Amino acid sequence: MLTKVIQQANIDKVAKYFERAEKLVIVTHVSPDGDALGSSLGLAHFLETQEKTVNVIVPNAFPDFLRWMPGAKDIIRYDKYSEFADKLIAEADVICCLDFNALSRIDAVAKPVAESQGRKVMIDHHLNPEGFSRVTISHPEISSTSELVFRLICRMGYFEDITLECAQCIYTGMMTDTGGFTYNSNNREIYFIISELLSKGIDKDDIYRKVFNTYSEGRLRLMGYVLYEKMQVFPQFRTALIWLTAEEQGKFQYVKGDTEGFVNMPLQMKNICFSVFLREDTEKNMIKVSLRSVGTFPCNKVAAEFFNGGGHLNASGGEFYGKMEDAIEVFKQALVKYEDLLLKN
Ligand code: 5GP
Numbered sequence: 001m002l003t004k005v006i007q008q009a010n011i012d013k014v015a016k017y018f019e020r021a022e023k024l025v026i027v028t029h030v031s032p033d034g035d036a037l038g039s040s041l042g043l044a045h046f047l048e049t050q051e052k053t054v055n056v057i058v059p060n061a062f063p064d065f066l067r068w069m070p071g072a073k074d075i076i077r078y079d080k081y082s083e084f085a086d087k088l089i090a091e092a093d094v095i096c097c098l099d100f101n102a103l104s105r106i107d108a109v110a111k112p113v114a115e116s117q118g119r120k121v122m123i124d125h126h127l128n129p130e131g132f133s134r135v136t137i138s139h140p141e142i143s144s145t146s147e148l149v150f151r152l153i154c155r156m157g158y159f160e161d162i163t164l165e166c167a168q169c170i171y172t173g174m175m176t177d178t179g180g181f182t183y184n185s186n187n188r189e190i191y192f193i194i195s196e197l198l199s200k201g202i203d204k205d206d207i208y209r210k211v212f213n214t215y216s217e218g219r220l221r222l223m224g225y226v227l228y229e230k231m232q233v234f235p236q237f238r239t240a241l242i243w244l245t246a247e248e249q250g251k252f253q254y255v256k257g258d259t260e261g262f263v264n265m266p267l268q269m270k271n272i273c274f275s276v277f278l279r280e281d282t283e284k285n286m287i288k289v290s291l292r293s294v295g296t297f298p299c300n301k302v303a304a305e306f307f308n309g310g311g312h313l314n315a316s317g318g319e320f321y322g323k324m325e326d327a328i329e330v331f332k333q334a335l336v337k338y339e340d341l342l343l344k345n
């Protein structure tokens with residue numbers, strides 16, 4: 001049995017909205033990850049079983065290793081088909097906003113969503129939800145939005161209607177947002193849910209391979225390069241930094257997503273509890289900052305204070321507009337400021 005995480009009033013409202021709606025749209029955050037797509041496609045599969053018209057709209061491209069997901073080929077990219085998407089959003093009775101807490105996280109999709117008369121339902125697990133939705137299901141204590149989608153479907157009384165495809169998507173989101181159940185994954189109910197998903201016929205080992213074992217040669221070599229040449233360890237701060245210039249990315253035929261997970265690697269070292277990855281992003285003309293921590297060290301505070309960002313306690317991100325040297329300087333200032341917390345952790 002699962003604890004009733006989502007408030008009953010919210011379950012009732014969403015059930016009513018879904019029941020009355022004919023056309024629904026699901027939107028998720030920019031550069032969608034496994035949980036963004038898993039929760040969106042999982043919910044879409046469920047709504048299809050209820051004979052609803054449902055479209056999933058994403059702001060931009062998603063990684064190749066998620067392309068196998070059931071329903072992925074029907075996803076509408078806003079950066080390619082904005083006119084069509086605008087129409088769907090304007091005409092939607094309900095707009096489900098999954099895996100993001102603020103309209104700014106959906107980039108150009110924010111405007112049509114804000115302007116639409118459709119009832120907005122947020123289902124998310126990031127801190128501090130913005131109040132743009134009629135119903136806000138926000139649970140930062142839950143490790144993935146996909147898990148929240150599972151809980152919502154079950155609480156509405158539709159466990160039986162979860163198909164294999166729906167279960168595969170939900171599992172993918174739960175797995176990716178916990179690094180294959182290696183962090184944020186001590187809640188035992190996660191494993192109860194996995195057991196329920198297995199009863200739908202998912203092959204969890206196959207999903208793991210499809211998501212995690214699909215590296216290109218360039219990515220694997222780039223990984224070797226950054227670990228050997230570009231990782232600086234600051235043992236006195238229990239911290240490690242990796243930085244990557246545009247030129248270096250070019251040398252390894254970098255494609256989007258190739259550095260996914262790099263920021264987690266230094267945390268495999270004993271006594272390291274904070275890791276930062278800086279990547280020059282020529283497309284957006286900035287330095288993308290990824291931060292990770294273990295234990296109680298709040299890397300989201302560092303992201304907010306030094307890199308115009310935010311996120312979760314142990315996984316956050318931000319942006320730096322300026323030169324790489326300056327970003328590294330700012331990073332060093334952050335270490336000095338947070339020294340006490342780093343050492344206490
Ligand atoms: P990643 O390092 O995987 O890109 O991002 C990890 C987490 O940090 C995301 O799930 C999101 O919560 C947060 N995050 C990443 N980039 C940004 C950003 O630019 N601004 C804010 N507010 N949060 C971010």
Ligand code: MN
Binds near residue numbers: 036099143177
């Ligand atoms: Mn998520």
